[in-house]
Amino acid sequence: MLRHDALSDEASLVAARRPLFRLQDPLPLCAPRARKARLASLPGLHGVVSRMWDAGRPWVAVVLVGVLTGAVASGLDVLSGWLSDLRMGKCTDMWWMSRGLCCAGLEPGEQCRAWRTWGEIAAKEGHVVARALAQYGVYMVTAVLFALTSSAFVNVFAPFAFHTGIPEIKVLLGGYVMRGFLSPMTLLIKSLGLPLAVASGLSLGKEGPLVHVACCICDLVLRPFESLRGNGARHREILSAAAAAGVSVAFGAPLGGVLFSLEEISTFFPGSTLWQSFVCAIVAAVTLQYIDPFNTGKLALFTVTASQVWRGFELVPWLLLGVAGGIWGAWFIRLNEEWERIRRASGLREWPVTEVGALALFTAVVSYLVVFMRVPSSELVVALFQDCSGPDAYGLCECVPRPSLPARPREQGLTLGTQRSSSNTSSIVFLLLLTAFAKTLLTAATFGASIPAGIFLPSLTIGACAGRAVGLVMDALQKAHPQSWVFADCPADGGCINTSVYAVIGAASALGGVTRMTISLVVILFELTGAIDIVIQLMMAVMVAKFTGDYFSKNGIYETWINLRNYPFLNTKLDYRRDTFLARHVMTPVNELACVTDEGWEVSRLEALLDEEDYRGFPVVKTMRTRVILGYIGRAELWEALMIDSRSPQPQTTSATSAKLRPARHAADGRPWVSLAPWMDEIPVCMSQDTPMELVVQMFQRIGLRFVLLTRQGALMGLLTRMVRPAFPMSSVQPPH
């Protein structure tokens, strides 16, 4: 896996000419240092201002990214809301207003006359059936229309705008460059396509895509800051911060955003990144709260009123929910993967827009049948997370028999009462589980289709449905057998099981199973719900779900998609300590490597080397006999050196301290010669070939090295690079320009 793989023909061509993926420098090397030194030497006020600006630039960029992310997220929220409302009716006075705005300013209880449903508009005095048909028709037509528009946008203008974007961001922050992924066009299309996709009623969320949007904004903001953008490490730091801002506005969870960036996104996370993420996430959250697109004035989207009292026996269903979440997550990933394979194997991928249209139609038809599927997922989650003390929106609480039931003779009353409630319970439990199952299938088909789509909200919904169902079953059991030793801890006046807590734990388990996030997931969930009292339960559920999920499949959904698309990526979360290999067991040995020596290379010979060999880079050694290492030159750099040389045939001077690489016949004989020193990495990291692989992998993971030269007693013995796979399936999502 970690071998210095030769690329396939097609891919190597891409790599040599216009690399689609390119490894960035792990560290700011020569150029930034020279700039720093120049800045430090500037005299007087000009110097002070320049140095302040130099130190302040990242912060200016970070604050700008935060503000813009908050603003764009607010805009997206408003747009999604308006489009979703438009499927049900319109504001007769001002068509561009959402229902909330249209009906604003009314007294409580007053009917909103300005807002009319499509049924009312189409068949003003008509029959109820005509109304219903008009309503249903518009609902279906808009679903397909929105989905088609969104998908067409994506396919025509910005292929990278599809899907969630998080796998690509992980790859990006792993140190690879992906052209076009953060372009302004992608930003525009994703920002337009996302509200359309959400409003179409497809089983998808807007959270993951918002992270992508935030990263696009970051790239746009950084354009005037050439020195930040050109510096790989700095660029990635600010990208991490942008990702944190994305999560921050997606869930109203600034802290969760920082931790998400820390845990899930970033390969290595120095202190300053933490700070920039912190600032960016806060600025974005404050902006969102200031604009307040939902007019609620608070950030917590799904408020849970959890009682902190819980009984020991409840650990059993909670642990079971965790296990179920893990199993479901692994199953969902498999399902999603299989569907992607089918999509590729059948001709389906040739018709991406059609696929999305058909999916939207099917989703609309199926969803209209079940009340829990008809409503937007976010509203359903709100209802599922609410206990039965408040208003009961979808009849979720009707199954709970009121404790004030009049006492009746036992053989009749109680049995009847229990039967009635349990039959109601069973129907709701059935509906909830059906919703979870249907949504699983729909989401597995949607996530990966050619439309912006996140996985977070669907998983949350499915988990909450299942959790609430388990809670209802527990509640019914307790009500049916209040005297059982199991429920001995329950108070006599009922109110033992809080079904909303089960819903939250179910949601946590499902998310843990799918994303395999840990600490950031817990924080996000508890910023999302405000349920501080159940943090232990959430932690347990997420932990059990992750353990169970990892048992069935090692990769979370994002890693799975990284593999599916063959992105180059080194999973930093895997633990290589079980690895008993030494570096020499897996390295590419020196006799299979193409080395450049210091003995004498003419330009034509170097060009021939580039043509013949398709390695991504070449170690530079003194002689092939001693194999003393002078440096390493990447394929792209060698190519660039030769290009520049062919443009300016004057001999270039070499710095006195650098190891030179030049033909043996000197400039004296009149032939042009090339100094490769400026393009050569003169400080490659060398390790003994007997180093355990775990240490090598740590070098890749934690330091961000691209390659390690392996030696024995000072002589080059082999080479290990980060895994770089051929970029084959990327052709399907290659940018069109």
Add this chain to the structure above:
Amino acid sequence: MLRHDALSDEASLVAARRPLFRLQDPLPLCAPRARKARLASLPGLHGVVSRMWDAGRPWVAVVLVGVLTGAVASGLDVLSGWLSDLRMGKCTDMWWMSRGLCCAGLEPGEQCRAWRTWGEIAAKEGHVVARALAQYGVYMVTAVLFALTSSAFVNVFAPFAFHTGIPEIKVLLGGYVMRGFLSPMTLLIKSLGLPLAVASGLSLGKEGPLVHVACCICDLVLRPFESLRGNGARHREILSAAAAAGVSVAFGAPLGGVLFSLEEISTFFPGSTLWQSFVCAIVAAVTLQYIDPFNTGKLALFTVTASQVWRGFELVPWLLLGVAGGIWGAWFIRLNEEWERIRRASGLREWPVTEVGALALFTAVVSYLVVFMRVPSSELVVALFQDCSGPDAYGLCECVPRPSLPARPREQGLTLGTQRSSSNTSSIVFLLLLTAFAKTLLTAATFGASIPAGIFLPSLTIGACAGRAVGLVMDALQKAHPQSWVFADCPADGGCINTSVYAVIGAASALGGVTRMTISLVVILFELTGAIDIVIQLMMAVMVAKFTGDYFSKNGIYETWINLRNYPFLNTKLDYRRDTFLARHVMTPVNELACVTDEGWEVSRLEALLDEEDYRGFPVVKTMRTRVILGYIGRAELWEALMIDSRSPQPQTTSATSAKLRPARHAADGRPWVSLAPWMDEIPVCMSQDTPMELVVQMFQRIGLRFVLLTRQGALMGLLTRMVRPAFPMSSVQPPH
């Protein structure tokens, strides 16, 4: 700083014979790999069970540590409570009961007759003055008695049990070994001394020491698991988990514990550590909740009922609080440091127990004067964090004029009312600020004295006092000028300023300024208070406080103490990217190094080398001419090799693959020869001498390397090790055995 320093004479002696600090292996190297291989080859059921046990052992240890930490923390809570109550009175029926237990089972409103204050006991029918004197006398005597006992315990039995312990744990997890710091005696003394210290009324907290207690428990639990304990990396992982459990039980913040361990404690944090911390923190929190020492059934200690509504102008006082927290933190650190210097310079350190006794007496005398100082800090914080809707324990809400004041003529009534309220406000504000100031001085003298003492609770209290004072001032201002444009956003019916939110933000700022923690501090605070709605404000306050504090002094309180005690430590949080040095600028060049060559060394010559040179290790090269690197041998290892050789004079066989280090005259001439191969590190990491220092530092920080050999074209040019300072001031806290 990072040079391969020769140790001072005294210290090098310690290093060579019985090292007080010793660097652990950064990675499990040969021995664990061999054990793994042996395990993998075991056949049948025995093999399966052995492998399962091998994989499960860390988890068994982690769960055990969690349970024991929770149990011990509960015990400490009960003991502290009983001792604190004992200062005020005793349970007449059963003297071993705390006031809560003694008075349990009473109806609300019923008077507790079993509990009598000392005043009542001493002067049953006596005069009020006699009663007060008796009460006051016992209060003073117990304060001094408890403090003296605690300090004497520490000084006689376990010097390492003093102070918070967190600096030492940071050093430990940075890869150094400190003998005696985690011994069972330290555990016992710290567990006994801590409740005494808390009950003595000194200005200290029990949170930091609990982390130390958890780590001691960890070391005890690991004793039967020799293979875990011997493996440096594994040992540190489980120690990190124990630290998380310590914070988890100290604050009832399992999530905050994990993040504390991640941010503050651990040098590098692989995925499995995160998991073990997660599990350990949860198990500890559940145990604590199950035992429920406070009989409250909940984990959040200081519940805040924060309204989520806030107005733009409030950002100004909040930011000011952040800035003030940063400045205060820097000032406090300076003050604390100065006091430690005075303690050392004067003869005070020779009388540690006396110092603590005097301090306790002084604290008791001063504290009795001000109501806010007389009560235990934790109760004060609870009161400060409460808004004025509940019961008003310490008159904190009396200054707020009731909105139901009858309307009076403007020139009289309002002015009077305002005056009255503002005079009351100003007196409370004065008392709060006085309390903050006095506690600052007392804490600066206490933190570092020879008694277990944490810094968290005092800082929290001081910050909460200051924050509440600012809130009261804002409230008075708003009440006095309700028509001002500044307060235009405030509702007409009053209730604009929530002073409890100001207290929380003040506490966050103070803690941010002192500890310089960021994300873990926010999480701890919001697990501690349950104030999910003010997470943005908390994040801002902590951020501003850290920025401000960093401007004045780079180090937080823990790093300051690491420096004060001259512990060897590489701060992983400092950003070395501004560093324009190359490795060759700071390395110890090869001509100053003592190298061992492969040319021929007799045992006597090696012994002479050990005697003459006081380096901590020696590079092994082929010849001094080529300087081709064969490996590196540490001083301790070389010494060990020679010791074993002198015990068994038989020539030892060397493995065929290892580089051998042997005298030129072979065993053939009958003289004994030594193979150093088993003791030599054959896989040292080599880097070019032109490597930027930032990369080298990253190697130390993120990979945990101890040293790097620097080369040019394959030849050894120099050496860089982690900073190891002479252990001079440690002599004062050296274990007595």
